[in-house]
Amino acid sequence: MGDKGLNDLLRWSIENTTPAGPESTAAEEAPRSTLTQDALRALMGGPSDADLMRDSMAAIVSTDPEITLESKLTAFDNLEQLIESLDNANLLSKLGLWTPLLGCLAHDEGEIRLMAAWCVGTAVQNNEPCQERLVALGGVEKLVQMAVGKRLPPPPAVSASEAGGGKTDDAGETESNKIRRKAVYALSSAVRNYQPAMNVCTAELRRQGQDEHLGGDGKPIDAMDMDAVDAVINGLRDKLTSP
Secondary structure, eight states: OOHHHHHHHHHHHHHTOOOSSTTHHHHHHSOOOOOOHHHHHHHTTOOOHHHHHHHHHHHHHOOOTTSOHHHHHHHHHHHHHHTTSHHHHHHHHHTTOHHHHHHGGGOSSHHHHHHHHHHHHHHHTTOHHHHHHHHHTTHHHHHHHHHTTBOOOOOTTSOHHHHTSSOOOOTTSBOOHHHHHHHHHHHHHHHTTOHHHHHHHHHHHHHTTOOTTSOTTOOOOOTTOHHHHHHHHHHHHHTOOOO
16 A cells, blocks of 8 residues: 555544543544545555556456456456546556556457547546546547547557457458447547647547548647537537447
């Protein structure tokens, strides 16, 4: 457990120690602080959120044949719930989990790609540090390509088995509408109120020939202008049909 968790435990211990003497009744009636989930788990001997996040990603990217797709999806669901917390989402960078998470966008299994896009969207929502990491690692371009219907090739340094376990001929195929919707959701979260992500998004859309909702003057889209952002995002959604 990190210093923050230790400090939480120490503070909780001090504040919840009942003093001896006549003042004890008043002390018992005073409000007491609440332990953080990490501190409580440490007190009870359980894993921290950081441990759970690492374990989830380890299961997701494992090549062990005994770890089934269902188990990987359960791990992804657990990870997504954990990073609904802003603090936990920011742990993705500290734990080195952004790279494997973005690598899952190119996984052979469509359900893994969908969950990866979902997790990205959850992590970057109203979270500038995560938006910055997504831009820095080239994740916005990947999401744009998925949103317009392109399958991502596996990373060059990753073997076929590590990227998803088998097929290597999927690059260039069309992405499913269900997964495209999740990619659009992730893009929507990534670009709002964060200009660098919006700039990358619009540049990639133009590169993909998807510039009809970007204006004909080539000017940047203001990431703070929600109407302008909605025009871009809704333009991508409108291209999708029911599966």
